[in-house]
Amino acid sequence: MSVDETLAGYANLLLYGAMAAYTAAFLAFVLDLAGGTARAERQRTLAERRAVPVGAAAVPPGSGAAGDVSPGDVRSGDGTPPPRERRQAAAIGVSLTVLALLLHLAAVAARGWSVHRPPWGNMYEFATAGAAVVTLVFLAALRWRDLRYLGTFVVGPVLLTLGLAVVVLYTRASQLVPSLKSVWLAIHVSVAFVSSALFTLAFSVTVLYLVQARRERRRALGEPVRPAFTDALPAARELDRASYQLHAVAFPLWTFTLVAGAIWAENAWGRYWGWDPKEVWTFVIWVVYAGYLHARATRGWQGRKAAGLALVGYGCVLFNFLVVNIFFVGMHSYAGVG
Amino acid sequence: MTATRERPTAPAPVQPRLGAVGTLRFAWRQLTSMRTALFLLLLLAVAAVPGSVLPQRGVNAGQVTTYLQQHPTSGPWVDRLGGFDVYSSVWFSAIYLLLFVSLVGCVLPRCRQHWGALRARPPRAPARLDRLPAHVAAEVDGDPERTLAAAQAALRRRGFRVDVRDGSISAERGQLRESGNLLFHLSLVVLLVAVAAGHLLGWRGDVIVPVGSSFSNAVPSYDSLDAGPWVDSERLPPFSLDVDSMTVRFEEQQTGSQLGAPREFRARVTSRDGPEAAPRTTSVSVNHPLELDGAKVFLLGNGYAPVITVRDGTGRVVYSQATPFVPQDGSYTSLGAVKAPGAEPEQLGLVGWFLPTAVIDDKGPHSVFPDLKNPALTLTAFAGDLNLSSSAAQSVFTLDTSKMRQLRTSNGDLVRLLIAPGETKELPDGKGSVTFERVERFAGLSIRHDPARGWALGAAVAAMLGLALSLFVPRRRVFVRVRAVQPRAAGDGPRTLVEVGGLSRGEDAGLEDEVARVLAAAGGPTAGRTSEERG
Numbered sequence: 113m114s115v116d117e118t119l120a121g122y123a124n125l126l127l128y129g130a131m132a133a134y135t136a137a138f139l140a141f142v143l144d145l146a147g148g149t150a151r152a153e154r155q156r157t158l159a160e161r162r163a164v165p166v167g168a169a170a171v172p173p174g175s176g177a178a179g180d181v182s183p184g185d186v187r188s189g190d191g192t193p194p195p196r197e198r199r200q201a202a203a204i205g206v207s208l209t210v211l212a213l214l215l216h217l218a219a220v221a222a223r224g225w226s227v228h229r230p231p232w233g234n235m236y237e238f239a240t241a242g243a244a245v246v247t248l249v250f251l252a253a254l255r256w257r258d259l260r261y262l263g264t265f266v267v268g269p270v271l272l273t274l275g276l277a278v279v280v281l282y283t284r285a286s287q288l289v290p291s292l293k294s295v296w297l298a299i300h301v302s303v304a305f306v307s308s309a310l311f312t313l314a315f316s317v318t319v320l321y322l323v324q325a326r327r328e329r330r331r332a333l334g335e336p337v338r339p340a341f342t343d344a345l346p347a348a349r350e351l352d353r354a355s356y357q358l359h360a361v362a363f364p365l366w367t368f369t370l371v372a373g374a375i376w377a378e379n380a381w382g383r384y385w386g387w388d389p390k391e392v393w394t395f396v397i398w399v400v401y402a403g404y405l406h407a408r409a410t411r412g413w414q415g416r417k418a419a420g421l422a423l424v425g426y427g428c429v430l431f432n433f434l435v436v437n438i439f440f441v442g443m444h445s446y447a448g449v450g
Numbered sequence: 451m452t453a454t455r456e457r458p459t460a461p462a463p464v465q466p467r468l469g470a471v472g473t474l475r476f477a478w479r480q481l482t483s484m485r486t487a488l489f490l491l492l493l494l495a496v497a498a499v500p501g502s503v504l505p506q507r508g509v510n511a512g513q514v515t516t517y518l519q520q521h522p523t524s525g526p527w528v529d530r531l532g533g534f535d536v537y538s539s540v541w542f543s544a545i546y547l548l549l550f551v552s553l554v555g556c557v558l559p560r561c562r563q564h565w566g567a568l569r570a571r572p573p574r575a576p577a578r579l580d581r582l583p584a585h586v587a588a589e590v591d592g593d594p595e596r597t598l599a600a601a602q603a604a605l606r607r608r609g610f611r612v613d614v615r616d617g618s619i620s621a622e623r624g625q626l627r628e629s630g631n632l633l634f635h636l637s638l639v640v641l642l643v644a645v646a647a648g649h650l651l652g653w654r655g656d657v658i659v660p661v662g663s664s665f666s667n668a669v670p671s672y673d674s675l676d677a678g679p680w681v682d683s684e685r686l687p688p689f690s691l692d693v694d695s696m697t698v699r700f701e702e703q704q705t706g707s708q709l710g711a712p713r714e715f716r717a718r719v720t721s722r723d724g725p726e727a728a729p730r731t732t733s734v735s736v737n738h739p740l741e742l743d744g745a746k747v748f749l750l751g752n753g754y755a756p757v758i759t760v761r762d763g764t765g766r767v768v769y770s771q772a773t774p775f776v777p778q779d780g781s782y783t784s785l786g787a788v789k790a791p792g793a794e795p796e797q798l799g800l801v802g803w804f805l806p807t808a809v810i811d812d813k814g815p816h817s818v819f820p821d822l823k824n825p826a827l828t829l830t831a832f833a834g835d836l837n838l839s840s841s842a843a844q845s846v847f848t849l850d851t852s853k854m855r856q857l858r859t860s861n862g863d864l865v866r867l868l869i870a871p872g873e874t875k876e877l878p879d880g881k882g883s884v885t886f887e888r889v890e891r892f893a894g895l896s897i898r899h900d901p902a903r904g905w906a907l908g909a910a911v912a913a914m915l916g917l918a919l920s921l922f923v924p925r926r927r928v929f930v931r932v933r934a935v936q937p938r939a940a941g942d943g944p945r946t947l948v949e950v951g952g953l954s955r956g957e958d959a960g961l962e963d964e965v966a967r968v969l970a971a972a973g974g975p976t977a978g979r980t981s982e983e984r985g
């Protein structure tokens with residue numbers, strides 16, 4: 113079976129289209145955040161007018177919410193957000209992201225079709241397909257919660273990844289080296305995608321949590337805090353919880369990635385574990401995130417310290433993809449860059 | 451169950467002097483604390499990193515040798531510190547063994563506690579439900595008993611264990627969360643044991659078999675064999691196999707880094723489980739190993755084995771066989787040697803390159819494509835003593851030329867034979883001739899036996915199951931208390947004040963809804979309305 117060059121060409125065009133749409137979506141999300149500061153200001157005054165009667169009756173004692181509400185977080189004690197304010201820029205951003213994702217998925221599918229195999233055989237394909245999964249997971253997460261405030265921090269990195277893929281990692285469409293032809297590869301890699309995508313979202317939320325927590329601390333100390341885009345974000349406690357939940361889904365998937373990878377290695381090389389650099393880093397990432405989950409249950413480590421571990425974990429994810437794939441030789445070396 | 455999810459530990463003994471037993475107990479408690487577990491986990495992650503930066507003997511011994519040559523001063527120190535065997539080094543082993551001791555020490559008492567908790571009654575409702583993280587209350591129609599019964603039924607339907615005491619309900623669900631967590635941690639122990647057992651009881655060997663040759667499973671047949679300490683290597687299972695043919699395909703369309711990338715390797719083999727067993731014909735390819743009597747045969751490498759015939763000065767054939775040359779780069783520029791100890795009057799040795807697509811330019815002879823487009827051998831020749839009688843093991847791919855002399859042509863140049871398939875070249879001084887008959891491929895086989903593989907897989911699957919339960923099963927307690935209140939107006943039916951409180955272990959976004967649902971079942975406002983009322 114040979115490579116369909118025309119189709120591979122269309123795949124590239126579709127990807128450029130997707131990048132254009134992502135750029136527009138990114139701008140829309142940035143506008144939304146910029147508007148958020150003003151919105152927070154409006155809501156603050158609104159909240160001050162309403163706070164007494166509504167808050168007193170509804171906040172369940174002991175929920176702790178009353179103590180740490182930020183101006184951006186006009187929510188009742190049970191965590192239900194206020195009715196969604198019409199955020200036009202954000203809505204446009206989401207629509208554009210959907211459009212971009214459709215083009216992006218079409219590009220990935222065309223690429224796969226042109227080489228008659230799943231399109232993640234080298235780093236270029238891995239990065240493009242992975243970025244599609246990040247967007248997909250983000251859009252899916254929107255149905256579960258209003259995470260539109262994350263738009264900038266998701267679409268931005270996606271765009272960056274695609275840019276990197278096109279400029280640095282580009283590899284022409286071709287078939288696979290034999291050890292990469294396996295069902296377990298398909299399983300291993302697709303789950304790795306989804307969990308990396310979730311780690312990416314979780315990372316964004318964790319960073320926002322740290323920023324927000326710092327502002328809240330300073331505000332609590334009575335220090336001056338300048339208005340910033342974070343005023344439009346949920347309270348630190350809420351961000352912390354979202355970050356944990358994303359990690360709690362990503363971690364078992366990463367565990368599965370590890371196990372599926374071991375099964376694949378056992379089939380391809382006759383040993384399920386051989387401390388190949390790629391395997392080492394998959395393991396390191398797993399252990400660091402296990403540490404993060406532990407830290408959340410360890411006295412003295414909750415909050416910022418645990419969040420720090422999550423950042424270290426994501427650093428390892430990036431290192432594993434960018435540095436290990438290219439510079440460390442091992443049996444997994446299939447980057448195709450060069 | 452507190453907001454911080456610390457495992458409940460006994461209060462530290464406040465003693466001025468601990469004594470020997472006390473010190474031990476103190477050390478044990480430290481070792482099995484969450485803080486230590488976290489520390490050891492992070493240490494494990496850090497300790498694993500050097501093994502990805504430094505070459506490792508277990509992965510690629512050749513690179514370690516190169517590293518030692520390039521770093522003559524620091525290299526031996528790195529070696530002494532275990533830098534080339536990170537994963538079997540003392541310090542790495544110490545970390546994970548301590549971690550697992552800590553794990554067992556932490557998990558076994560938790561198992562005991564959990565076993566008790568599974569059979570104990572749910573705890574009594576606390577005095578003030580409004581102190582709990584989730585709390586709702588409403589006045590409903592109906593008398594207290596009926597209301598309580600309705601709440602009880604609703605909780606049962608939701609899978610709670612329910613206990614009614616003194617007009618209040620204590621209900622609990624999600625014990626599976628803790629069970630899952632324990633299963634996860636215990637499975638990790640089983641996994642570690644399975645990995646260790648694999649090392650002790652398993653063996654793995656590599657062998658190169660040219661097409662048309664056969665292999666039988668015994669120590670001398672292997673090019674290298676690595677058997678665990680508990681393996682009786684004299685009694686390996688007696689299977690054998692013949693390599694009948696090889697199919698190999700390389701990328702021909704592409705330019706750039708993907709040109710010549712491998713696309714397909716497959717070997718057809720005939721195997722027998724024992725000397726008397728019936729032969730079976732199957733194929734082995736990358737990702738599709740062959741299972742033989744508890745061992746697995748993997749096709750890991752391939753290359754070329756030119757069939758070379760050497761005649762000595764008397765014209766007698768002293769060497770004739772398919773000779774594997776090991777590929778040194780992606781274009782299969784391959785290195786190999788021929789040893790003819792039977793040659794007269796002196797032993798003969800040839801060493802050099804096999805080039806599937808030969809190009810000879812200022813870089814010297816090399817191959818530019820891995821497939822057979824323009825095959826050629828370039829060899830240098832030696833005469834003298836091959837030194838085969840010395841006890842030191844010799845590689846089959848190189849010559850020991852310490853007692854040999856390189857042959858020269860009559861005008862004094864070193865002999866360099868360039869031979870195409872079918873050609874014969876004469877050696878100078880009537881030393882004989884070399885014929886390159888044809889090219890065969892060889893299969894690089896790796897044969898492995900790991901009796902604990904199934905256990906490792908089982909433990910990994912159990913760990914994943916446990917992890918999923920531990921992270922996704924919400925563990926909740928719900929308490930319901932009822933109290934009769936005055937009817938709103940005389941003549942109305944009885945009224946009851948229902949209070950529902952809940953708490954959970956860990957983050958639990960669904961707790962509010964759970965509590966609201968119970969209240970609704972007891973006759974209170976429905977879940978949707980409550981949240982509106984509350985919001």
Ligand code: HEM
Nearest residue numbers: 402405409455457482483484487552553556631638920921
């Ligand atoms: C091989 C080492 C270990 C690994 C990879 C590991 C991994 C994990 C993971 C991923 C979790 C998260 C699951 C959850 O939150 O329910 C967890 C939870 C937990 N681990 Fe470990 N663990 C290890 C060793 C230990 C040790 C030595 C202890 C005891 C000191 C321990 C005690 C706990 C406890 C109590 C939890 C529950 C935390 C909670 O309630 O959320 N673990 N562990």
